[in-house]
Amino acid sequence: MKKTNFIVFLFLLCMAQMRAAEQRPIRISTAETDLILRVAPNGRVYQSYLGSRLLNESEFANLPLYVRSGSDDAVSTRGWEIYPCSGAEDYYEPAFGIQHNDGNMTSIFRFVSSEVKKQDDNVTETIITMKDDVYPVSVKMHYLTYAKENIIKTWTEISHSEKKPVSIFLYASNMLYFESPKYYLTEFCGDWAKEMGMTSQELKFGKKIIDTKLGSRAAMQSYPFFQLGLGDVVRENEGDVLMGTIGWTGNFRFTFEVDNMNNIRIISGINPYASNYELKPNEVFVTPEFIFTLSNQGAGKASRSFHDWARNYQVKRGKDDRLTLLNNWESTGFNFDEKKLEEIMVEAKDLGVDLFLLDDGWFGNKYPRVNDRAGLGDWEVMKSKLPNGIPNLVKAAKDAGVKFGIWVEPEMVNPKSELFDKHPDWAIRQPNRETYYYRNQLVLDLSNPEVEDYVFGVVDKLMTENPEIAFLKWDCNSPITNIYSPYLKGKQNQLYVDHVRGVMNVFKRVAEKYPDLYMMICSGGGARCDYGALKYFTELWCSDDTDPFERLYIQWGFSQFFPSKVMCAHVTSWNWKTSVKFRTDVAMMCKMGFDLGLKELKPDELTFCQQAVKNFNRLKPVILEGDFYRLVSPYESNHTAVMHVSKDKNAALLYAYDLHPRYAEKLYPVKLQGLDPEKNYKLEEINLMPGAKSTLADNGKVFSGDYLMKVGLRVFTIAEANSHVVEIKCCD
Structure with missing residues (x-):
């Protein structure tokens, strides 16, 4: 009898807590935006409001509670649950999907607690814990707000304590809802040398999906960004606009679903394609961060919010200076030696830039890197080209009066390499099919911890032997093909996720050990352009296309989400029919650099470039830090x-x-x-x-x-x- 009374007491206490929670909305806010969540009588958490910041908390109780209540109240059964699972009473796209030990394929998450952690006067984290009351599965929803920058960053942690591993087949980072008469989506698409093209469309009933299946990088045909106009097309200086992106250097998916009531749900996260994940008991699955801002003054204001946030909080060395540079690639390609490089270093000093950057082609001996068909993986200096090694080049740059930087692509391997001869099992490739080579190379399997250590070791060895290297250009020219991991064996459906986690962990290890090292992220042009990677990089390469006409479109697109400080733009010989002035003026709106043979320039053109570098350095506070x-x-x-x-x-x-x-x-x-x-x-x-x-x-x-x-x-x-x-x- 006493036990029964105790259970009744706990039940009543739980119901009282849920009723109390319902009376106290969970407010997640910046200086300009409110996201208000409510706990319903059924114990589930729903989005009640997302829009411009409300002035009076006393009016929160008037906000609608979008609860799916049953067939007797069909009009109001919109069910704006913040993390719905498949298989319950919500018939639209869910955020989460699971198969339990007993084969059941649903969960219903109910409120347990909410916690607020104030990191400083500007940054606040809200954590909402929910659990399934039938199965021992829980989720923690994290919301990190940046008040002044009007940015909200969200992610989810998933865990369980069932006896055996469970399979999760959907695991979104976040779900948002809106109701508006119309929705207009601006998406970003392209390919090599035509990155970040912008197209718009009105969204009607049904689903629109933006995703990639590239594996080793976020972008190529599609890019991990979107703009959503609420009520009208996205305009630059007016109108309500949601801008969002995901911090994940791999397969992503954005789902926009307009329901029969003309409400829209927006689901962001890892692309679950071929990625059912076996989650062990008590293991925590952490989703990537989804980052968004809501502007009532158009895309321009939203962009400036992202720019301020990136410089202040997200990008490596975001508040520090940036180095101007001269790259050798366009002038030499693979054809160089020590003497040629030393001459270019002197040219770099004469031009007035801070840094000489040595690009591809400096490594490989048994399989010399004289083209893109051999050498990747063999990160030893090519003795025939550079008999005195990297230390001599670092010294030569220092003697010339500039810093030294170098190109690497440590995640990749050519089949013609000593690394592949020794460790063919380190490459992602099919064991029983003909191998397809994208750009004559394969992707190393970073789901394998041994490979992860190797990739980190490539950079670590280079930096340990040459601590005065000031800059790394980190390339990634191939998506994953021949999808199969020798390491994962029977867990192939985890490769896309575990590989990217390995990549990100290498980035983190390098950034933590070498915090002062400037690092540009590059991927066959601008295919790595996510804020997950930029935690560990100071800048990104927007495109291999440096034709100034095309660059104006590319830079217009990237500027929607990235500050000029992060966007590298080089003056090159692409479209040499245009003037050096025009090409330089286009590059100067970003983080300017040069990649051309200065001996190709006429005397007045060289004088112009020297003056432009002086102007850029003088005006860096405006260009790199301004609005x-x-x-x-x-x-x-x-x-x-x-x-x-x-x-x-x-x-x-x-x-x-x-x-x-x-x-x-x-x-x-x-x-x-x-x-x-x-x-x-x-x-x-x-x-x-x-x-x-x-x-x-x-x-x-x-x-x-x-x-x-x-x-x-x-x-x-x-x-x-x-x-x-x-x-x-x-x-x-």
């Missing part, structure tokens, strides 16, 4: 314009580019943004060729910020491949 504004889209005009504005609004840079104007077309003034309307600014065109004078009618004049933002400047022309860079300085 970025997209003014005229290349998708909507024969011209494009952007600008940087310093945080104190005392300085700015305007970039204007004429692409392919039509004959005698109407030219419109460009209205600036981000300035202080009360301040006066003097205009001065910079990056002029030696002896040239500015053709801007307003060059040297003073205008108020109010005038520049409301009336604007006439900076476009009808000349193809023409550009202006205008420095705007407060003169009050």
